Amino acid sequence: MISCYQFKNYISDFIDKEISFHNRKLVEEHLGNCSSCNELFQSILNTKISMNNFAEITVSDDFMLKIRNRILADRNARIQLSRKKSYSFSKIPSFIYGFAAALLVVVVGFFIFRYQKYGVSSAVAPPIVQEQIQKMSPGSPRAAVPVDQTVQGQYVSSDDEKSDIDSSRIKYFQGQRHQRIPDKNLQDRIKTVKGQR
Amino acid sequence: MGNRFKLTDEELIRRFQAGDEAAFEEIVYRYSDRLMNFAYRFVLNREESEDIVQDTFLKVYQNRHAYREIAKFSTWIYTITGNLAKTVLRKRRNRKLFFFSRLGPEDKDMDFPSKDRKPENKIEGQFDERIIQRAIKKLPEHFRTAIILRDIQELSYEEISNIINAPLGTVKSRINRARLRLQEELKHLKRK
Numbered sequence: 001m002i003s004c005y006q007f008k009n010y011i012s013d014f015i016d017k018e019i020s021f022h023n024r025k026l027v028e029e030h031l032g033n034c035s036s037c038n039e040l041f042q043s044i045l046n047t048k049i050s051m052n053n054f055a056e057i058t059v060s061d062d063f064m065l066k067i068r069n070r071i072l073a074d075r076n077a078r079i080q081l082s083r084k085k086s087y088s089f090s091k092i093p094s095f096i097y098g099f100a101a102a103l104l105v106v107v108v109g110f111f112i113f114r115y116q117k118y119g120v121s122s123a124v125a126p127p128i129v130q131e132q133i134q135k136m137s138p139g140s141p142r143a144a145v146p147v148d149q150t151v152q153g154q155y156v157s158s159d160d161e162k163s164d165i166d167s168s169r170i171k172y173f174q175g176q177r178h179q180r181i182p183d184k185n186l187q188d189r190i191k192t193v194k195g196q197r
Numbered sequence: 198m199g200n201r202f203k204l205t206d207e208e209l210i211r212r213f214q215a216g217d218e219a220a221f222e223e224i225v226y227r228y229s230d231r232l233m234n235f236a237y238r239f240v241l242n243r244e245e246s247e248d249i250v251q252d253t254f255l256k257v258y259q260n261r262h263a264y265r266e267i268a269k270f271s272t273w274i275y276t277i278t279g280n281l282a283k284t285v286l287r288k289r290r291n292r293k294l295f296f297f298s299r300l301g302p303e304d305k306d307m308d309f310p311s312k313d314r315k316p317e318n319k320i321e322g323q324f325d326e327r328i329i330q331r332a333i334k335k336l337p338e339h340f341r342t343a344i345i346l347r348d349i350q351e352l353s354y355e356e357i358s359n360i361i362n363a364p365l366g367t368v369k370s371r372i373n374r375a376r377l378r379l380q381e382e383l384k385h386l387k388r389k
Contacts, residue, residue, distance in 0.1 A: 012373035016347075018354070044376050047329060047383065051348040054326055057237040059229045059247055067225060067254050074255060 002026045007037050015045060206270035214261050221261075225254055228271075231350070232278045238345045239282035240289075241330060249285060253278045272359040275352070279342060279360060286338070332382035340375035347372050 002010070007030045013019040014027045031038050060066070204212075204220075206227070212220035232253055237246040256277050257264075264273055333341055339361070346357045358368045 008377060009373065012369065012376055015376075016354075018369070040377075040380060043380050043383075047376070047379060048348050050326065050329055051344075052351070054234075054238075054329075054349060056230065057234050057243065057246065059233045059250060063229055063247070063251075064222065064225060067251060070251055070255050071258055074259070 001033070002030050004030075004034060004037055007031075007034070008040075011041060011044060015041075015048065207266055210261065210264055210270050211266075214264070221258060224257065224270075224274075228274055229254075232274065235275065235345065235350055236278055236282050238330070238333065238349055239279075239341070240285050241334065245285055249278060249281045252281050256281075268359055269356065271352075272356055275346070275350075275356075275360045276362075283338065328383060328386050329379075332379050332386055335382045336375060336378060339371060340378055343368065343371040344375040344379060348376075 007027060010019060010023055010027050014024065019027065031041060204223075206224070209220045209224050209227075213224065229250060232250045233246055236249040236253075237243065240246055240249065253274060257274060264270065333344065336344065342361055343357060346352045346360060347354075352360070354365055354368050354372075357372075358365045361368065363371070
């Protein structure tokens with residue numbers, strides 16, 4: 001004989017027929033002797049039957065259509081999302097544009113500065129200076145010597161060539177190039193020439 | 198399509214994984230009402246239940262390759278529905294906590310099916326569906342899941358064990374305790 005507590009432990013197994021033969025006999029014996037447990041058993045059994053007979057809830061008639069629409073909507077959403085994820089100019093943050101513009105200005109500025117510094121070096125001397133050079137040494141190949149070389153003293157500094165370059169022209173020359181004359185001797189010589197004048 | 202009725206669920210999902218869209222339709226056909234009933238017993242609202250079932254099939258569609266034939270397909274799909282239903286309940290609970298002052302009676306959102314059970318099925322002493330449903334609603338979530346799966350969906354202990362991811366012994370014990378607790382709730386409701 002089992003207690004009511006033990007019976008309650010076996011009751012579901014008994015209802016679902018998942019109980020061993022031995023335990024089933026014990027439960028049946030208890031049911032025959034205990035009215036309250038019998039009542040409980042009947043109540044559980046009836047509830048189970050009631051639940052089995054619950055009204056069936058069915059999906060709406062257009063359920064399949066709704067599913068298809070949702071799948072389609074989901075697919076479109078995924079496509080749009082993947083498109084957004086792919087490369088586009090709109091995805092570049094605005095500060096990148098600012099940074100690129102600043103970089104461009106720096107690069108262009110650098111090349112302009114560099115051109116101004118060295119670009120003239122390949123140019124020939126101003127026509128007035130060329131004329132003076134030709135006057136000093138007619139037929140000399142130095143007539144077309146670039147200003148660079150003249151700056152480094154090849155014609156201005158040569159001792160044998162007594163320059164009669166007009167001081168105003170030297171001023172012009174100095175005005176153009178005085179900052180780039182690396183040789184101090186040359187400046188001294190120019191002063192000497194100016195003094196002689 | 199005729200021979201599809203002979204196919205098992207696992208064969209159907211295998212075909213669907215291979216790209217057969219008609220197999221998916223057959224799965225929807227087989228499971229929509231079953232899942233609708235299952236979801237409805239959780240949330241007691243027809244629209245929400247249908248949304249849950251739609252979400253379930255959408256998840257099956259999107260994650261069809263995630264299914265591996267280590268478990269029954271029914272177990273997999275019931276697990277998805279159960280999780281979605283629990284999410285809905287959780288959201289509803291949070292909403293209630295937030296707007297509790299505006300809520301009416303507890304059973305306000307219960308939406309019972311209009312069609313009653315068939316008269317020939319009525320047995321003397323059976324409880325009314327509404328009362329049972331109210332009593333089920335009062336059960337803790339793990340008891341509710343167990344009793345819905347066993348007594349309404351009539352799934353086996355093994356299937357329930359796989360769905361709720363608990364050992365067989367735990368499932369048996371949970372169902373037993375859920376049934377006893379349900380009787381207590383029913384007594385309490387009948388007294389009211």
